[in-house]
Amino acid sequence: MSDNRLLLIQTLEALPRLDGRYENIKCVNYDPVLGAKRGCFSIVFRAHDVLENKDVALKFFDIDPANLVRIYRRQAFEREHAILTDLQSKERCLQLASGRSVFSLSGVGPSGVGLTIPCEYFAVEWIEKEIDEYFERQQDFDAVDKLYLFNEIVLAVQALHRHNVFHRDLKPDNLRSYTKDSKRVVVAIDLGTAALFSSAPLQPDYVETAGAPAYSPLEAFCHLAGAREIGPLSDNYALGCMLFELFNLDLFTRAYLNKNTHYHFVLAAMEHLFRAGASTGEKIRIWGQNIGTYSNGLTCPPIDGPGSTVPKGISSLLHPVLVGLTAPDFGKRTKDLDRVRRTIWSAIRSLENEHDYKRRLEQMRERRRRREERARLRDLRLQKLLRRA
Amino acid sequence: MLINRVPATNRLLSITPHRLQIVLAEDGRASLTLLLPPLEELAEIRNLSSKNVSLQESATETSTRLSENFSEELKKLLEKRDRFQKSATYLAHLANFAELARDPEQEHAFLAEGEKISGDVFFTHRRGTNLVARGVTKEAERLFRDLDLEKDVGANLRLAYLYVRREDLEGADEFVLKAIKIDPVDFGARMFKGALSLARGDSRQAIHNFRIALEERETSSLFTNLAIAHIRLGQTDKAFAALKRAIRIEPFNQNAVAVLADLAFVEKRNKEAVASLGKFLEFEQKNPSMWARLARALIESGNKQQALDALKRQASIEESSSVFNNIGVTYSQLGHKQRAAEYFSYAMRKAESDTEYSYRLAARNLLSTFAETERFIDLVTVGKVVLKTDTDFGLAHHRILSDIYTLFIYGIARAGKEQEAERFAKQLLLEVPDAHPSLRAWLMSGLVGALSLKRERWAEAELLAEDGLRLVSELDADDFRRDMLKSNAAFLYLEMGKSQEAARLLSEISKWIHKEPYPTATLGLLQVRKGRIEKGEALYREAMRLTRSTYDKDRIAQKMHLELGKKLIEVNKRLARRHLVKAVRDFPITDAITEEAKSVLAALPSDTLQ
Numbered sequence: 001m002s003d004n005r006l007l008l009i010q011t012l013e014a015l016p017r018l019d020g021r022y023e024n025i026k027c028v029n030y031d032p033v034l035g036a037k038r039g040c041f042s043i044v045f046r047a048h049d050v051l052e053n054k055d056v057a058l059k060f061f062d063i064d065p066a067n068l069v070r071i072y073r074r075q076a077f078e079r080e081h082a083i084l085t086d087l088q089s090k091e092r093c094l095q096l097a098s099g100r101s102v103f104s105l106s107g108v109g110p111s112g113v114g115l116t117i118p119c120e121y122f123a124v125e126w127i128e129k130e131i132d133e134y135f136e137r138q139q140d141f142d143a144v145d146k147l148y149l150f151n152e153i154v155l156a157v158q159a160l161h162r163h164n165v166f167h168r169d170l171k172p173d174n175l176r177s178y179t180k181d182s183k184r185v186v187v188a189i190d191l192g193t194a195a196l197f198s199s200a201p202l203q204p205d206y207v208e209t210a211g212a213p214a215y216s217p218l219e220a221f222c223h224l225a226g227a228r229e230i231g232p233l234s235d236n237y238a239l240g241c242m243l244f245e246l247f248n249l250d251l252f253t254r255a256y257l258n259k260n261t262h263y264h265f266v267l268a269a270m271e272h273l274f275r276a277g278a279s280t281g282e283k284i285r286i287w288g289q290n291i292g293t294y295s296n297g298l299t300c301p302p303i304d305g306p307g308s309t310v311p312k313g314i315s316s317l318l319h320p321v322l323v324g325l326t327a328p329d330f331g332k333r334t335k336d337l338d339r340v341r342r343t344i345w346s347a348i349r350s351l352e353n354e355h356d357y358k359r360r361l362e363q364m365r366e367r368r369r370r371r372e373e374r375a376r377l378r379d380l381r382l383q384k385l386l387r388r389a
Numbered sequence: 390m391l392i393n394r395v396p397a398t399n400r401l402l403s404i405t406p407h408r409l410q411i412v413l414a415e416d417g418r419a420s421l422t423l424l425l426p427p428l429e430e431l432a433e434i435r436n437l438s439s440k441n442v443s444l445q446e447s448a449t450e451t452s453t454r455l456s457e458n459f460s461e462e463l464k465k466l467l468e469k470r471d472r473f474q475k476s477a478t479y480l481a482h483l484a485n486f487a488e489l490a491r492d493p494e495q496e497h498a499f500l501a502e503g504e505k506i507s508g509d510v511f512f513t514h515r516r517g518t519n520l521v522a523r524g525v526t527k528e529a530e531r532l533f534r535d536l537d538l539e540k541d542v543g544a545n546l547r548l549a550y551l552y553v554r555r556e557d558l559e560g561a562d563e564f565v566l567k568a569i570k571i572d573p574v575d576f577g578a579r580m581f582k583g584a585l586s587l588a589r590g591d592s593r594q595a596i597h598n599f600r601i602a603l604e605e606r607e608t609s610s611l612f613t614n615l616a617i618a619h620i621r622l623g624q625t626d627k628a629f630a631a632l633k634r635a636i637r638i639e640p641f642n643q644n645a646v647a648v649l650a651d652l653a654f655v656e657k658r659n660k661e662a663v664a665s666l667g668k669f670l671e672f673e674q675k676n677p678s679m680w681a682r683l684a685r686a687l688i689e690s691g692n693k694q695q696a697l698d699a700l701k702r703q704a705s706i707e708e709s710s711s712v713f714n715n716i717g718v719t720y721s722q723l724g725h726k727q728r729a730a731e732y733f734s735y736a737m738r739k740a741e742s743d744t745e746y747s748y749r750l751a752a753r754n755l756l757s758t759f760a761e762t763e764r765f766i767d768l769v770t771v772g773k774v775v776l777k778t779d780t781d782f783g784l785a786h787h788r789i790l791s792d793i794y795t796l797f798i799y800g801i802a803r804a805g806k807e808q809e810a811e812r813f814a815k816q817l818l819l820e821v822p823d824a825h826p827s828l829r830a831w832l833m834s835g836l837v838g839a840l841s842l843k844r845e846r847w848a849e850a851e852l853l854a855e856d857g858l859r860l861v862s863e864l865d866a867d868d869f870r871r872d873m874l875k876s877n878a879a880f881l882y883l884e885m886g887k888s889q890e891a892a893r894l895l896s897e898i899s900k901w902i903h904k905e906p907y908p909t910a911t912l913g914l915l916q917v918r919k920g921r922i923e924k925g926e927a928l929y930r931e932a933m934r935l936t937r938s939t940y941d942k943d944r945i946a947q948k949m950h951l952e953l954g955k956k957l958i959e960v961n962k963r964l965a966r967r968h969l970v971k972a973v974r975d976f977p978i979t980d981a982i983t984e985e986a987k988s989v990l991a992a993l994p995s996d997t998l999q
Binding site: 031132133135136137138139140173212213214221249250251253254257262264265266267268269271272293294296297299306307368371372375376378379382385386 | 449606
């Protein structure tokens with residue numbers, strides 16, 4: 001924990017009122033016990049806006065010395081505010097609560113001389129309800145409830161995409177919900193890594209993924225995390241991961257790596273093919289020419305494998321959705337999120353209609369019975385042949 | 390005639406053998422200062438080494454980088470401990486991140502906690518897998534045994550895996566059969582059963598199980614296993630097809646690519662392996678044995694220059710005797726004999742001892758190159774050094790290395806010491822009666838050829854010929870010595886006047902008439918003996934054109950002129966004298982023939998002199 005960051009947190013938390021309107025300021029993305037901080041570019045505080053009489057999230061640019069020299073991080077902070085400005089009054093999108101302001105943080109430098117650090121910040125609406133319990137305590141929720149939630153998550157992502165924004169760091173922690181007219185609405189928060197289709201990438205080359213590795217697709221690991229053309233597809237991949245994790249004890253990424261032990265070879269091969277200095281367009285062309293050859297053997301783990309609570313009767317509906325959303329080749333990944341939601345609704349209706357569910361379950365069991373019978377007959381035939389020989 | 394054809398440097402690439410991997414669940418070093426190491430090229434090879442990329446290394450780096458990221462994710466997830474510490478899912482996720490962050494102890498702790506809270510066998514399975522990976526197999530076995538083995542496919546397969554680890558295939562099979570009984574279409578169970586059947590030699594059973602598994606899931610390892618089973622049954626086309634499917638699914642599957650390359654070599658279908666090897670090596674350039682395979686496939690399919698490039702890449706990774714030997718073979722095939730000799734010499738120096746195979750193989754190739762370039766003094770000198778270490782005639786028993794004796798005796802004969810060569814050959818046949826058939830065949834063939842021209846030793850030659858012809862069946866189908874024996878025996882029979890026996894033998898090697906010089910010349914002799922002088926001469930002249938060296942050409946020419954001279958005495962004495970003079974004056978290669986020609990000439994009336 002840098003001195004700068006600590007001083008900012010201590011100063012703000014001790015401040016009775018910031019800018020004449022924010023009270024009860026409390027840092028929410030730093031755990032002093034574990035020393036862990038969530039998010040790369042900012043320090044987030046929860047505060048009460050006395051003007052609007054509602055809670056807000058104050059997002060400060062992280063004044064850690066390492067961050068101060070990274071221009072692209074400051075640009076990303078500025079870009080986040082610009083994206084939120086574009087999303088103002090748009091449904092299912094996080095809303096700004098203030099313009100950009102600067103707080104002058106006073107302190108004493110190493111040589112004992114007083115110094116002032118200008119700290120940029122802005123406020124966004126505070127959305128109380130976290131949805132991570134659906135993932136971390138999934139055994140306590142029924143399948144229908146999870147599917148309703150997933151439908152809401154897809155709607156939140158569609159809302160961003162509709163306004164030419166792609167999030168690039170979708171995960172349960174970056175989704176919140178509120179209730180409006182007795183209906184749950186899910187909103188994607190923390191747009192620190194989000195980008196607009198029209199905005200230029202802040203870095204010439206993305207060596208790392210933009211978002212959490214556990215929810216990042218193959219292309220994001222090989223220098224394509226900044227490609228605007230395919231940005232929404234990385235969000236779709238994260239949706240697939242979350243669909244899996246609503247019903248499984250395993251994280252999708254663990255299940256995927258365990259099933260595809262050569263994943264890192266495919267990744268290394270694609271990285272190797274992307275010659276140094278190649279433009280994004282050229283990389284996408286190289287990708288298109290080669291990914292089919294190298295990703296042939298990558299297989300999606302079944303949504304109803306060990307540790308899964310997917311009702312058997314709807315696994316045949318959900319597994320293709322998972323396969324489509326998490327396809328290793330972004331060119332083959334599901335683009336049409338409406339279609340995804342239609343399938344999710346089919347699954348919901350099936351679970352809510354006992355007759356329909358039983359029919360699906362019976363069809364599935366029948367298919368399996370036939371496969372087992374065929375295998376047994378083949379075993380018998382071989383034994384007969386071997387005895388004759 | 391201990392100057393018969395000798396083995397060439399061709400097709401002696403030594404490649405680190407690839408062990409078939411069945412996936413279950415997947416100087417007295419002689420100082421040869423006469424030869425200098427090819428320094429310039431060695432520098433080029435060293436430059437190449439810095440350019441090699443390795444997918445294996447890149448993948449390991451990527452994996453390490455990711456594990457660091459996952460370690461951070463684990464920390465972040467631990468922040469939620471207060472909220473979710475009693476949740477099985479949360480503990481499973483913590484265990485997942487610990488596993489991805491390569492912290493198996495912590496993973497196990499989370500799994501144990503999850504198991505305690507939920508009682509879900511999911512955690513028991515994971516804990517068992519964790520224990521196996523950490524080598525705590527006894528506890529893992531106890532854990533899996535405590536599961537419901539009447540219903541749990543996974544537990545049975547894990548126990549089978551542990552039994553295979555201690556090489557108890559019978560025990561493993563029981564668990565696998567139980568797993569199949571529970572779920573006859575389980576991919577893992579069928580693949581395991583197939584692999585076990587393959588390991589126990591039951592390829593049909595293996596194919597049966599692999600095919601059922603393939604209906605559930607197509608994986609590269611499964612297709613490779615299937616290919617191995619087909620190879621065992623001699624179903625090579627099916628094996629090729631399965632291997633190609635395996636490589637299409639996973640182009641980096643080294644096992645599949647290596648098996649395909651080796652199968653393609655054995656089946657002489659090397660072209661089919663070049664693309665897969667090339668694709669593999671595009672990304673994995675630090676694998677010397679795969680470079681060697683590519684080089685072999687390229688040589689066999691005629692792309693020698695590309696093969697040389699591949700071998701140099703191999704040498705940039707491992708400076709072994711074998712790779713320099715292989716570069717020598719390729720240079721030899723490209724016609725660069727001097728450079729080939731330098732590499733063979735360098736390969737000998739690179740060998741760890743003068744008794745190891747790679748040293749002797751390089752020596753054998755060096756001697757062969759000396760023979761081809763007619764450097765007989767060098768051949769004998771180096772040969773002596775190499776054979777000095779073979780005190781028990783061990784080399785004489787080896788299929789390939791026995792060529793060292795062949796080449797050495799050939800060198801002595803060609804250095805003008807035919808008597809000495811003959812003595813040594815006879816001594817070898819006598820003292821090493823169990824020498825490799827290919828050496829015995831060459832020695833007998835050579836002695837038959839040499840003795841054929843000495844009327845007083847025809848009986849001895851005939852016995853040798855009979856012994857030699859009995860050896861034919863022990864030689865490889867494509868061994869040139871089979872036909873050499875027959876050709877020389879036919880020559881002996883013709884000299885002895887047994888034309889019928891000679892004709893029979895010549896008909897057996899008719900495929901070599903018009904292709905190889907000596908069988909063609911022997912047929913020419915038969916024709917001359919039968920009075921068909923023009924036909925005989927035409928065959929002789931054709932044989933001369935087929936020779937690879939001036940020595941052989943002159944040798945055949947001498948015999949032709951003697952035979953024509955003898956045959957023409959009755960018809961045209963002047964012409965006969967002209968031929969005989971040529972045999973004596975122009976081609977004085979074989980002493981016995983020169984002497985015979987002289988004596989026939991002496992008997993000719995003086996009016997034939999011009």
